[in-house]
């Protein structure tokens with residue numbers, strides 16, 4: 001094994017990539033005696049706040065779960081409002097995001113979306129493609145298993161065409177076919193809304209993410225709530241299979257050579 005630490009984020013640092021399961025919109029609205037969809041609309045404000053705060057704090061990639069491949073099971077009316085909201089947000093927010101240097105990308109199986117929505121997504125991605133301040137990845141009709149399966153399917157096609165040797169395919173080969181091979185894996189994985197499960201979000205890429213669960217419902221998630229998650233992350237020691245002592249000695253060495 002190599003002796004050098006696979007340092008992604010030393011203790012005390014800002015995560016380069018934050019992934020969030022934005023959960024609790026429905027309960028937020030129900031608590032107020034309002035329809036669930038009111039919570040989804042309110043949740044858009046939290047997205048805006050979170051994007052701005054990530055920009056301010058120097059997070060380079062933010063991946064947010066907007067609609068899972070399982071969310072089609074919800075009442076039709078709720079699904080329709082969510083799709084409508086997606087369109088409205090794309091129309092209303094993209095200019096501002098572009099102005100702030102945000103590169104927008106939608107991950108997931110978009111073939112299930114209306115043509116209009118698919119067109120909007122492509123336009124937004126093209127408009128913001130060269131921005132570098134923050135990459136915002138919106139997971140829509142996304143599932144972790146879907147991602148691994150579509151990667152495997154494309155890899156099999158390549159091997160069948162003779163472009164890849166199956167005997168030489170390893171983790172790196174498969175990872176190159178996943179939805180976002182060009183950004184580092186998430187360092188911090190946040191779930192709001194009190195549930196402690198992954199709900200089929202970015203499974204492969206989160207293999208070594210630090211998990212953080214908060215009871216705060218997504219529409220209440222603000223700058224302070226994100227700050228608390230980042231502070232918690234900064235206290236963690238990431239070992240990637242090494243021992244705590246190994247990591248401490250590398251940190252000490254790093255401090256001496258600074």
Ligand code: IPE
Nearest residue numbers: 022023024025026027028066
């Ligand atoms: C998350 O909030 C948003 C989506 C899944 C689209 P929920 O709608 O799951 O809210 P709860 O969990 O029912 O409160």
Ligand code: IPE
Nearest residue numbers: 021022023065066067068199
């Ligand atoms: C996960 O939340 C999906 C999104 C936040 C978009 P859910 O609320 O759908 O998750 P489960 O079904 O409770 O696990």
Ligand code: MG
Nearest residue numbers: 023024025193
């Ligand atoms: Mg939920």
